[in-house]
Amino acid sequence: MRDSGEFDVSSALLDWYDRHAREMPWRVAPADRAAGVMPDPYRIWLSEVMLQQTTVAAVRDYFVRFTTRWPTVQALAAAPDDQVMGEWAGLGYYARARNLLKCAQVVTEQHGGTFPDTYDALLNLPGIGPYTAAAISAIAFDRPETVLDGNVERVMARLFDIHDPLPGSKPQLKKHAAALTPAARPGDYAQAVMDLGATICTPKSPACGICPVQAPCAARAAGTQSDLPRKTPKKPKPMRYGHVYIAQSDNGAFLMERRPDKGLLGGMLGWPGSEWSDGPAEAPPFPCEWQVLPGEVRHTFTHFHLILRIWTTTLPVGWSHDDLIVMEKHAFRPSDLPTVMRKAYDLWRST
């Protein structure tokens, strides 16, 4: 950072935030916050878990649905697993939803329904790691904790023109971020840095011309802002193949499965199917006249691409099968499905 003794980065960011804070359903606007309004820790916690590796645009509607259905942590703690998983369907990283329910139950049963306010206590809760513990403590309780997410990493790497690649440079970036964290309004400051990273100090084509901290930015001076932060290269994603089987009874019931809690799409509803590999297809779950649908489903997960063929059949009323769920027509909600299973359903329905 340039002229570090003459430019107050924290004050500049807070001033910018006061004028440009984005509206969000969980956020207390800076003017209201200045008037003494405190956020609801339940809503801050819920939003922060939803925002893990997920954009604000994707989270917004999910947050509204969750808080409408479960307005308090006690209400969420009392919710059945399948309803929570169904509401989370489509958001991804489904371990978050399982840990969300666990955390709500721990807070309700062991903390009297009140979220702890310290970093260390929050860190002990399921689904809350270093970032989220700091974010809840700062935003919900205005404690001087330093958040370090992808935005803050990028902003710090550029402000101080740090070329060491992530994730190795994380401690160094954290040190700079901590040094800038103000004693006053740490909650608004945390949101200010993240808003800056999301709207101005963006990964590609940062808008340095309108940046409130362009003056002290070392990368801006060196012209390296578009190359920072450096990251270690990622491995290419392999292709996998598989089959799914959609069987419906004459009365409209589907045969479905609840996936095991651990692993990919853990705890989610889905169609029975083969393993996903480059090997040969497995037989359908029961002998029947199966018909393959034209076309295929393509989907990309975090670490592989997938191509699925869809098979279908009609079953007599009353069919059942070990390990499979008979989902009656009135109980089936396509929105309960994770996206890859939803794609298979959409292809089936369109033919």
Add this chain to the structure above:
DNA sequence: TAGCCGTGGGA
């Protein structure tokens, strides 16, 4: 500790 774990939007 490095691999696993989703999804949708933007370039």
Add this chain to the structure above:
DNA sequence: TTCCCAAGGCT
């Protein structure tokens, strides 16, 4: 079309 990556956590 393909790649990147977003307010990470768990094991």
